[in-house]
Amino acid sequence: MTSSRSSSSSPICPDLPEQGLTWGARTYVMGVINVTPDSFSDGGRFESPDAALRQARRMIRQGADLLDLGGQSTRPGAAEIDAEEELARVLPALALIRSACSGAGGPRVSIDTFRAPVAAAALAAGAHWINDVSAGRRDPEILSVVAEFGCPYVLMHSRGDSRSMDDLATYNDVVAEVREDLLRATDIALAAGVSAEQLIWDPGLGFAKTTEHNLSLLxxxxxxxxxxxxxxxxxxxxxxxxxxxNQPSPRSRLWGTAAVCALAIEAGADVLRVHDVGPIVQTARMVDGIRGVPGP
Incomplete structure (x- = not known):
């Protein structure tokens, strides 16, 4: 596939000083807050706005640079809700977090959604980023919303939806095909008015990929x-x-997660999206230190 984007190793996305981010300066950590009853590892724990706020404060204390707030579970097999229910879950938690934590040095809040109405309402309510697991595929109108607000947009690789993704995990060369799919999604986003400077790529570990596919992507x-x-x-x-x-419990996978994060940083990852913020912040700072990257 031919693309107009640069193939150099320097980041296309510029620094985001208004968001406290300088790409390449250090590794940033995004804390996951699922305001859902059915997410794969912490469903129901932070479903209420008060519980989400407590978790946000905990993650901020532990060093989170961003918080990723999601009202629709995207785990394999998850039932999909409509936009109204997703907004009913997300907006009260967003309002509470923004009110309590938006002072100087407060974290940026990302909204994990593939729906345009949810993205538009959340950005209007003070969210900073949109994190779309479908890269605009599920609801192309989200690209117009992102273009209008000019916000950072995480463009993630996936196939199908929560019910069908496991049946679509077929690749001849997973790295090459994920790259081509992301380039194609990037072209569509640019054509919709999103600027290259807004885009952040996510290879979509675990989405329509087997264990070996994920290891190959890493x-x-x-x-x-x-x-x-x-x-x-x-x-x-x-x-x-x-x-x-051989750890069937998601909450027993911290050390494996830390190992993956260390490798990802060495390969050039700019942001790590995790549940266990404290240990991963320490992991990132240690790897950055070894690489000669100054800390915060």
């Missing part, structure tokens, strides 16, 4: 990073880590 992260877009990697507590370590 070995090939540097290939994706060479395209020039900032790279977000979300390995946290994923099923492939459980398979490698």
């Amino acid at each position: 070995r090939g992260l540097a290939v994706l990073r060479q395209q020039g877009f900032p790279l977000l990697v979300g390995p946290s507590r994923k099923r492939f880590i459980g398979a490698v370590l």
Whole structure:
């Protein structure tokens, strides 16, 4: 596939000083807050706005740079809700977090959604980023919303939906095909008015990928990073880590997650999306220190 984007290793996305981010300065950590009853590792724990706020404060104390708030579970087999229910879950938690934590140095809040109405309402209510597991495939109107607001947009690789993704995990060369799919999604986003400077790539570990596919993608992260877009990697507590370590409980996969995060940083990851913020912040700072990257 031919693309107009640069293949250099320098980031296309510029620094985001208004959001306290300078790409390449250090590794940033995004804390996951699921305001859902059915997410794979913490469903129901942070479903209420008060519980979400307590978790947000805990993650901020532990060093989170961003918080990723999601009202629709995207685990394999999850039931899909409509936009109204997703907004009913997300907006009260977002309002509470923004009110309590938006002072100087407060974290950026990302909204994990593939729906345009949810993205628009959340951005209007003070969210900073949109994290779309479908890269605009599920609801193309989300691209117009992102273009209008000019916000950072995480463009993640996936196939199908929660019910069908496991049946679509077929690749001849997973690294090359994920790269091509992300380039194609990038072209569509650019055509919809999103600027290259807004885009952040995510290879979508665990989405329509087997254990071996995920391991191959991790070995090939540097290939994706060479395209020039900032790279977000979300390995946290994923099923492939459980398979490698024989750990069936998601909450027992911290050390596997930390190992993946260390490798991802070495391969050029800019943002790590995780549940266990404290240990991963320490992991990132240690790897950054070894690499000669100054801390915060």
